[in-house]
Amino acid sequence: MRTHDLAVIGGDGIGPDVTAEALRGVHAAAGRFGFGVTTTDHDLGAERWLRDGVALDDAAVQRLRHHDAILLGAVGDPRVPPGVLERGLVVALRVALRHAVNVRPVRLYPGVTSPIRDLTPERCDLVIIRENTEGLYAGGGATVHRGTDDATAIQNSVTTTSATRACVDYAFRLAAARRGRLTLCHKTNILVEAGALWSDVVEWLGAGHPDVVRDYVHADAMCQHLPLTPERFDVVVTDNLFGDIISDLGATVQGGLGLAASGNIDPTGEHPAMYEPVHGSAPDIAGTGRANPAAAVLSAAMCLAGLGEHEAALALEAATAGVLAELPALAGPAMGDTTEGVGARIAERVRTVDPAALGDPTTSLMTALARAGGRGSG
Ligand code: IPM
Ligand code: MG
Numbered sequence: 001m002r003t004h005d006l007a008v009i010g011g012d013g014i015g016p017d018v019t020a021e022a023l024r025g026v027h028a029a030a031g032r033f034g035f036g037v038t039t040t041d042h043d044l045g046a047e048r049w050l051r052d053g054v055a056l057d058d059a060a061v062q063r064l065r066h067h068d069a070i071l072l073g074a075v076g077d078p079r080v081p082p083g084v085l086e087r088g089l090v091v092a093l094r095v096a097l098r099h100a101v102n103v104r105p106v107r108l109y110p111g112v113t114s115p116i117r118d119l120t121p122e123r124c125d126l127v128i129i130r131e132n133t134e135g136l137y138a139g140g141g142a143t144v145h146r147g148t149d150d151a152t153a154i155q156n157s158v159t160t161t162s163a164t165r166a167c168v169d170y171a172f173r174l175a176a177a178r179r180g181r182l183t184l185c186h187k188t189n190i191l192v193e194a195g196a197l198w199s200d201v202v203e204w205l206g207a208g209h210p211d212v213v214r215d216y217v218h219a220d221a222m223c224q225h226l227p228l229t230p231e232r233f234d235v236v237v238t239d240n241l242f243g244d245i246i247s248d249l250g251a252t253v254q255g256g257l258g259l260a261a262s263g264n265i266d267p268t269g270e271h272p273a274m275y276e277p278v279h280g281s282a283p284d285i286a287g288t289g290r291a292n293p294a295a296a297v298l299s300a301a302m303c304l305a306g307l308g309e310h311e312a313a314l315a316l317e318a319a320t321a322g323v324l325a326e327l328p329a330l331a332g333p334a335m336g337d338t339t340e341g342v343g344a345r346i347a348e349r350v351r352t353v354d355p356a357a358l359g360d361p362t363t364s365l366m367t368a369l370a371r372a373g374g375r376g377s378g
Pocket of ligand 2: 244245248
């Protein structure tokens with residue numbers, strides 16, 4: 001029997017709560033589709049940092065490298081200064097594991113209400129491919145005369161051809177496996193140096209994909225087009241900070257951060273991918289049962305797709321969407337069920353749901369992910 005070896009970093013706040021439900025769904029899918037899953041917990045996050053001052057060390061990176069994939073819950077805790085875990089753990093892991101690509105689907109599932117009036121599922125099924133290791137996240141900087149009227153801050157941005165190329169190449173392959181449309185999102189009218197590099201790479205690689213239609217949208221204009229005409233987009237490729245921002249907008253459009261999934265991928269397949277909900281650790285509701293585990297479960301579905309378990313991935317996504325459609329609200333007390341209750345309903349449904357329940361699997365993200373590369377994909 002095929003067995004996939006997962007590393008689990010539950011992390012902080014609601015991270016462990018939603019990750020437990022993601023694993024429940026994964027095990028249920030494994031039982032139905034005939035593969036094995038082993039899991040190993042990794043002690044990283046606020047407690048570890050408070051105990052011994054380590055956000056991420058080389059030994060942890062080496063241990064994580066040996067797994068087939070990683071599931072991350074969420075990190076962040078009021079007892080830890082801002083940035084320590086965000087930069088020192090999440091971003092550091094993305095860089096250490098060469099996750100040049102961050103895949104963030106924006107899909108409105110049937111029965112889920114978008115705050116955009118009259119938006120229908122047929123009009124909202126796109127994927128943001130965010131460069132994940134560079135830009136303003138990687139440039140470093142300096143401040144002189146902090147706290148005085150002369151304070152001067154420099155924050156650099158880094159754009160390399162190699163990471164941009166890896167990211168754009170992945171985006172083209174994903175678009176070719178989906179509806180054949182790729183949109184570059186940048187700010188080429190102002191960030192003329194980095195913008196030109198991105199445009200050049202899209203043009204070069206586009207020559208190898210005559211079947212993919214190319215499009216360009218400025219990042220500010222994207223904040224209008226994405227909510228109002230999401231049907232314009234199939235795959236959107238963008239730099240790290242723009243991707244961070246427009247993916248939160250995308251999450252709102254699809255019903256909220258409680259539904260937004262992501263995968264950090266090394267497209268060469270050398271390092272394991274890491275899947276995580278886009279939402280944070282929400283420490284105020286940790287352990288209360290009020291968090292919706294859907295984003296974590298959908299991230300785990302992407303993980304199964306990345307591992308080549310394409311039918312199981314489709315079933316887990318369809319089961320999650322089916323349960324979401326039954327919930328009176330997507331989070332909090334009005335959700336009408338607990339974190340565990342929702343997770344159990346998803347796991348129950350995954351045993352019988354039609355993997356094609358959400359429509360043609362051939363153009364689905366799960367199918368495209370299984371084809372686009374990364375460790376374990378088919
Ligand atoms: C995200 C988060 C992270 C980011 C933080 C936690 C470092 O906002 O995954 O979108 O900025 O990338
Ligand atoms: Mg973010």
